[in-house]
Amino acid sequence: MHRRYQDRASAPGSLGDVLRLIRSHGAVSRSGLARMTGLAPSTVALRVDALAAAGLVHEVGSIGALGDRRGRRVALDGSHGFVLAVDLGANHVRAAIADLTGAELADTGVLEHGVPLTGAVGARETVAQLWRRSVTLMRDSGLDPAALRAVAVGVPAPVAHPDDRLVAPSFAPDWDGIVLADLFAEHTAVPVLVENDANLIALAERSDQHEPEQSQLIAVKLGTRIGSGIIARGRLHRGIGGAAGELAHTAVDGTSAIGCTCGVPNCLESVASGGALIARLQKAGVAVTSTADLLALAAQGDPAVVDELRDAGVRIGRVLGVVVNFFNPKEIVLAGSMSAAPPLVSAIRSELYRMCLPLAADALEVRASRAAQDAAIRGASILALDEFLAPARVDELAGRAALRTASAG
Ligand SMILES: [Zn+2]
Incomplete structure (x- = not known):
C-alpha cells in the first residue's frame, strides 16, 4: 500500500x-x-x-x-550523494541539486524555454529532455550522476496516492493518468517522487526542525490557480487518495469566470483565483494577461483590480475560516505569485479572523511564505531527502547488510 x-x-x-x-x-x-x-x-x-x-x-x-x-x-x-529537485509548471521548469543535508549545490533557475512542457512532444519526451538537462546541471557542477540518491518532482496538479498518478492536470490536460515516476525510471534507478506543488510549499514552510511534530500548518498557493498543502504534526497529510487540501474546489458565492475540471459549480478556484480575476477583468476591457499584470495594476491602485482582489480575498478568507475551525492549525502560510498583492492578503486576513472561532484564532499566525520564489523547489529537495533518509529505508538497508555479513561469515 x-x-x-x-x-x-x-x-x-x-x-x-x-x-x-x-x-x-x-x-x-x-x-x-x-x-x-x-x-x-x-x-x-x-x-x-x-x-x-x-x-x-x-x-x-x-x-x-x-x-x-x-x-x-x-x-x-552531506557529502556522499545528492538529490535532484524539479519544479514543473504550466510555463516553466526549474531543477536544483542539494546535498544530503539539504544545502543547495546547483540551481538552473526558472527556465521558461529549453524543455518543451506539454502538447506536441508528450510527457515521455518532456521527461527525457528534463533528465538530459538535469544531468548537464550535475556535470556542470562537478557532480557524478552516479551519486544521485533520489528525485522529487513538483507539479501544479493533484497527485493520486499511493500510485503517484496525475489527476486531471489543468497545466497539461493530456497528461491525465500519467505516472511521471515510471517515465523517469527509463533514465534512473533511484526513487522518483511526484508531489503536488502546494504540498511541497507546505514541507518547505514546516518549522520547528528540532520538534517537527509540533508543526501544524496549511500552506495556500495563490497563483493562476489555488492549491493548498497540509502539515499535521510535522508530516505531510495527503489523505487516503491524495486529495487532501483541495479546498479550491469548495462552492462559494459568486460566478465562475473560468472553467474547472472539478465539476463543482462556482468553485473557489473558478471564482477567485488569479486566472479567474484575469478572465473577469479582460471581459471588462482591462488589459491584463498574467498575474504579474494584476500585481502591477494593483500597485498603481487601479480601482477595478483592487476591487476584484478584495472580493477574491473575502471568498478565500471565508473558506479558510472553515478550514481553521476544522483543523486548528498554528500557521496559515500564504504563497504563490498572488500572495504579493496587499489588497488580496489583507482581505483574506480580516475575513479569516472574522469567520473563525476565538479559540482557533488565538493560536493562529497568518504569514507570508519565508521564501516565496524558492518554496516549491526547496520542498522538493526536502521530500527527496525524507525518502532517501527515511528511517524505514535505512532499517531495511541495514537488515540487508546484516544478512550479507551473516551469509559471508
Ligand atoms: Zn474547481
Missing part, C-alpha cells in the same frame, strides 16, 4: 530512528542520543558506527587535550 518509505513505521531506537534524531537535531552528542532513545551507550556506539560506515554520519567538533572526545558530536554527513 505505502510505496514511500517515509510513510512506513520504524521502531524507536532502530538505526533509521537514530539517523532521524541526528538529522532533526543537526549535531548531537552520543550521550544525547542515549538519553533521547533510552539505548545503552554501547548500543548507541554500534548504531553510530554503522551509520558512519554507510557514509551517512560523521563526527564533528574538536578532540580536547589528552584525546578527550567529549566535545565530539555526531552530524549528518
Whole structure:
C-alpha cells in the first residue's frame, strides 16, 4: 500500500530512528542520543558506527587535550550523494541539486524555454529532455550522476496516492493518468517522487526542525490557480487518495469566470483565483494577461483590480475560516505569485479572523511564505531527502547488510 518509505513505521531506537534524531537535531552528542532513545551507550556506539560506515554520519567538533572526545558530536554527513529537485509548471521548469543535508549545490533557475512542457512532444519526451538537462546541471557542477540518491518532482496538479498518478492536470490536460515516476525510471534507478506543488510549499514552510511534530500548518498557493498543502504534526497529510487540501474546489458565492475540471459549480478556484480575476477583468476591457499584470495594476491602485482582489480575498478568507475551525492549525502560510498583492492578503486576513472561532484564532499566525520564489523547489529537495533518509529505508538497508555479513561469515 505505502510505496514511500517515509510513510512506513520504524521502531524507536532502530538505526533509521537514530539517523532521524541526528538529522532533526543537526549535531548531537552520543550521550544525547542515549538519553533521547533510552539505548545503552554501547548500543548507541554500534548504531553510530554503522551509520558512519554507510557514509551517512560523521563526527564533528574538536578532540580536547589528552584525546578527550567529549566535545565530539555526531552530524549528518552531506557529502556522499545528492538529490535532484524539479519544479514543473504550466510555463516553466526549474531543477536544483542539494546535498544530503539539504544545502543547495546547483540551481538552473526558472527556465521558461529549453524543455518543451506539454502538447506536441508528450510527457515521455518532456521527461527525457528534463533528465538530459538535469544531468548537464550535475556535470556542470562537478557532480557524478552516479551519486544521485533520489528525485522529487513538483507539479501544479493533484497527485493520486499511493500510485503517484496525475489527476486531471489543468497545466497539461493530456497528461491525465500519467505516472511521471515510471517515465523517469527509463533514465534512473533511484526513487522518483511526484508531489503536488502546494504540498511541497507546505514541507518547505514546516518549522520547528528540532520538534517537527509540533508543526501544524496549511500552506495556500495563490497563483493562476489555488492549491493548498497540509502539515499535521510535522508530516505531510495527503489523505487516503491524495486529495487532501483541495479546498479550491469548495462552492462559494459568486460566478465562475473560468472553467474547472472539478465539476463543482462556482468553485473557489473558478471564482477567485488569479486566472479567474484575469478572465473577469479582460471581459471588462482591462488589459491584463498574467498575474504579474494584476500585481502591477494593483500597485498603481487601479480601482477595478483592487476591487476584484478584495472580493477574491473575502471568498478565500471565508473558506479558510472553515478550514481553521476544522483543523486548528498554528500557521496559515500564504504563497504563490498572488500572495504579493496587499489588497488580496489583507482581505483574506480580516475575513479569516472574522469567520473563525476565538479559540482557533488565538493560536493562529497568518504569514507570508519565508521564501516565496524558492518554496516549491526547496520542498522538493526536502521530500527527496525524507525518502532517501527515511528511517524505514535505512532499517531495511541495514537488515540487508546484516544478512550479507551473516551469509559471508
Ligand atoms: Zn474547481
